[in-house]
Amino acid sequence: MAEEPAPKPGLEGRTVEECQDMIQRSFRTPMVKFLKEHLEKAGCTFGDNFIKAVHCNNQISGGYVRGEGIMVCSNHINMQDEVNQVVIHELIHAYDDCRAANLDWANCAHHACSEIRAGHLSGDCHYKRELLRGYMKIRGHEQCWHPINQILK
Numbered sequence: 001m002a003e004e005p006a007p008k009p010g011l012e013g014r015t016v017e018e019c020q021d022m023i024q025r026s027f028r029t030p031m032v033k034f035l036k037e038h039l040e041k042a043g044c045t046f047g048d049n050f051i052k053a054v055h056c057n058n059q060i061s062g063g064y065v066r067g068e069g070i071m072v073c074s075n076h077i078n079m080q081d082e083v084n085q086v087v088i089h090e091l092i093h094a095y096d097d098c099r100a101a102n103l104d105w106a107n108c109a110h111h112a113c114s115e116i117r118a119g120h121l122s123g124d125c126h127y128k129r130e131l132l133r134g135y136m137k138i139r140g141h142e143q144c145w146h147p148i149n150q151i152l153k
Contacts, residue, residue, distance in 0.1 A: 012075070019053035019074030024082040029084050029093035031123075035091040051087060062086035064093035066105065093126060094120040 012144065014022070026032050039046070046069060054064075057074035064070050070090040077083055097103055098116045104110050 014053075014077055016053045016055060016074045019072055019077055019083065022077070022080050023053060023072055025080060026034065026084045026087045029088075031088050032091065035088065036096065039057060039091065039095055039098065042095070042099055044095060046094070051090075051096075054083050055112045062090055064097070066091040066097055070094065089118045089122040092121050 013019075014027075027036070050069040052069065052071060053074045054071045054074050056071070058073075059076065060073055061076050062070065062072040070087065072083055072086050072090075077086070093114055096117065097105075100106070100114075105114075
């Protein structure tokens with residue numbers, strides 16, 4: 001799951017309806033189009049309701065759940081770019097789940113591998129995103145901030 005730091009004061013997120021509209025707009029971005037196309041080419045099909053906006057109680061931006069799909073946490077999202085990033089990150093998890101033989105999400109090594117792939121392939125670890133999160137050093141930005149990195153330390 002793509003976990004983010006707590007939102008800044010005054011940024012309360014979006015309604016589920018606003019977030020659902022933002023998810024639909026994310027389908028027009030090149031990376032989301034690319035991932036959806038390759039998921040379908042790989043035989044990983046999903047329905048219209050595979051990616052949905054929900055209100056989340058936990059401090060997360062979204063997540064992928066096997067057999068259910070992708071959720072984007074409307075109350076922790078403020079900008080279109082955030083929705084795009086969550087959708088991209090979670091589509092990579094969906095691809096891993098579909099294509100990897102014997103993937104066990106309860107196995108920490110399997111889960112960590114998918115998190116690292118999603119973090120790097122989605123652009124989560126781009127130095128500009130790290131800088132905006134406040135986790136950037138001038139040297140060593142490859143140490144991407146991600147919840148899994150906190151566990152592995």
